[in-house]
Amino acid sequence: MRTLVRRSFLLRLGLLALLAAFVGVIFANAMWLRGVRVDLTSDHLYSLSPGTQKIIEGLHRPVHLTLYFSRHATRDLPQLRSYEQRVRELLQEMVSRSHGRLHLSVVDPVPYSDDEDRALGGGLTAMPGGSNGERVFFGLAGRTASGTELSIPFFDPGQEAFLEYNITRLVYELDAPSKPRIGILSTLPIDGSAISGTPPWAVMRQLHQLFDVHMLDPNDPSQINDKLSVLMIVHPKNLSDDELYAIDQYVMHGGHLAVFVDPDAEMDALPVGSLAGTVAGSSSDLPRLFRAWGVEFDPNRVVLDRSLSLSISLGGNSAPVRDFAVLGLGAQELNHRDVITASLQNIDVSSSGYFELVRHTNSRLFPLVQTSGEAMPVSADRVRDTADPTELYKDYRPTGEHYVIAARLRGQFQSAFPNRTGPHHLDRMREPGQVILVADTDLLSDRLWVRRTPFLGEQLLSAFANNGDFVANILDNLGGSSALLSVRGHAISQRPFTRVQGLRRAADVKFHNREKALEDELAATEQELAKLQPDKSGTAAPDNKVKQQLEKALKRKLSIRRQLREVQHQLDAEIDTLGTRVKAFNILLMPLLVMLFGMLYGWLRQRRSGKRDAT
Template identity: 30%
Template structure:
């Protein structure tokens, strides 16, 4: 074969390779090889998208042309855009995506600001935008600015905005409670201030329509999107059956039980001072809990020396504070909670034969114990730990219950009776934590009442009510890993270098301490004579000290240099692989093509 033919064949092979690359990249196929599938939409999101009836338009505003942006911001912007493209493809044409670059002083920037997108101002004075406007008909919802700290929940944030765009009315929450969460409708006594709702009620009212349900009611009102039971007591049998059927229908339930209500106990003491008798009682729904696979004993309250509330010398072992490793960070509503206070909570356990799935949200330490709930009325806090019976392991006080459950009333014969169904129930074994006195502080500032958070109690309620009150498909979306992946090999190299450095440091520090002790001894001997001067022996000790310090610094420099060289070598190898894989692949393709051609 002549040189001309060889060159022509090489050019044709290159053209074929480029055409193949173009064709493959144009196909509506996508392979996600990431460990947690961070570029793949979850089944819950796909189900939600399949239910869209009217077309939706997403205007994604991203500042692409601003040159001063850091690389991590550009990478995150690309990540959001790629995710939105997945939504558009998975919607079957129901979602149209417009990617808009709002350059400074342009109509696009004006439209972004008018829509409510709050761009971030950078050093040059320009605004950087990374938000979206989701519109369906006359309804618009915005995501003002995508927070890169919430990258793991990016899919949930997008899905939630799309879902809310399709809502025409507020979701309805049925509320059954024996606590004073809502202000009584009766007018106040003369000279008395008008009673007000607990702050959590006012907070939820901005997003939901709250429908009070009396414990004596025969059945639940129709059209409820979520049912909240807070310290439910003395419910009628027909109402319990209605709750059972409501849960089995797939509607979410927020359940706050309480083995020992501090609020109710304080109210009882006030009534006793007025000559009235009142005995606080725990709240429990034994039939429903047994059918759902939850074990709960209202006769006992948990203590935990590792998580008990401590203020100065005062410690309350039955008032538990939950932070960090005692809070589930993998579930969206609890992922950013920093501190929670539960008062005299009980233990929640998942039965071994349960058909449901239990995901703990708040757990105690392994030092947890339990005491009788009735003893709390007569026992001083400092005596509780001595009376507590150790449990021997960490236990749950809150969790999310999902999956198939059977009815608690199998003998009912109504035509619409449900014998089983998939349930979604958030359960927590305390109710006092919702009240203002245990979650916020009201401060009078210049004649205005301001609210200061004491903990994240109200955020817990608001997060889970919003989470449960949304689409059932949203509940199935879980957080995914971020695109920033750790360099495990580099971290291992750094850890090994740190061990070497620490070992050298401990050896030399021990030698330095010995040298300094000699120097101190020599100085003290001279101090007795009243005159301190540098003897040859002292100068020798000082010189030895300096030599050891110089030796230590030299050894540290060697360790750091070796570490740096190792990391640079690793980077060079990775860069070479990234650079050469395409030419090597082309060369292999050419060799195979040539052999196949010769065989013909």
């Protein structure tokens, strides 16, 4: 008996000790572990990328962010409210890592308020579709003490994979407000020609607005240096070893490079500088650098694609014909998992080439733009010498492969000049890097993406393809820091509730059938009433039969509307019941199972100890 009392006392003492330890852990967590977070989501949705952490922790000045979200106007939009929570929690995580440099405010801009005016003044976009017809604000405005202001006009749930990148880019640009310095080395007259009097191409007008653009002299390799945020090379031909070495070492030291080459540059017709071609449609290549980086490009092969071919005019009164070398690449051919092409819809190219990886290379090729499976490579001379595009139809045999027209090339590249020496020479990159490769230069020309319209003595430009946006996105992406380039895309946080979606689909079928029945009945009733209507003079009053038909139709209409509301109420009730079951399972059932397991375990131990005492 005394042994049982002692065990009971020790058991109570142990329970008290566990309770004290539990309270102590909670207190310690509240006091010393307040900023500690553990991301247990399967896709690490709430873990910041190393690049984001580097940018946030290295902020040079305080940055204030204001998240505008119309909470009251979205009370009937649960998906948008859920995404707002995702955005807010990500912003709070970034604030907690910023060592006090990043500040966050959350504002509900109600209609006709000062907050609404500030949201509009900050560059945010108000979208229709809120409750009671209210406008919905859901964007981010950022500012610094010096007055620099930038914004994300609206958070599109469809772009959630790039949520972290877009916010990090906003913070990075606020911290470094100067425009990226872009160096462009081109043998094409993309920036206009004083000799021929041709104006700059439309793509250059766009780039001058977005970046600090510097046209480089191909004869002065010293201009390719670390002062450039991005180096853009267009149609390189006949470059000297010194020029190639300057490009090589720029990449070896972590420089950001975008290269546009072409097996048949149709715009290479005007002499511009010492390196310009004199033969229309000549090719360009960087074979020595490409081989060192682990990529292949054949300047003598053009890729055709009959499923993506566009119609062109041959001039005169002839009808337009399809040209298998002029391709309209749509959403299916663009990589929507990459931030450069995620928001683009179509890119037009002409007589483009393609890239492949060298065998046994450690580099990796990530396509941005590629052909369909109906493509076929042919000789560039055949395309160049063919006056009638229909000649390309002959002997057309698709290979079934998707040819890469534009891509990111990633790897820890080796120098193409291993035998050179110097104080700053590198034989290999210290860290993995990347370059953007595009196998067409004609996509930069106006004819493939803009239409010019005369207006009051000026030329108005209207874009019918996303070529300009594609180039701007490349330079914008590369123009950030290396940390910004490393920010990865996240998985989607919205997980579908398949049971709920099934219930909704079933109810929608019922709803649609009832609605269709209502419309058919009303149409039949209106036809019958039209036959019974008095003459159009309006002198004769409707007879009792017409009135009875009208009353009957109205009553039936009200009856069916009540039935439709009942279907909707049944749907909501079924969803609520399913939600209650899920909550009951998570909140009650699992703890009860743990308690029952503990009680059973205690009973078994007590029973075994009783047997030992009896013996």
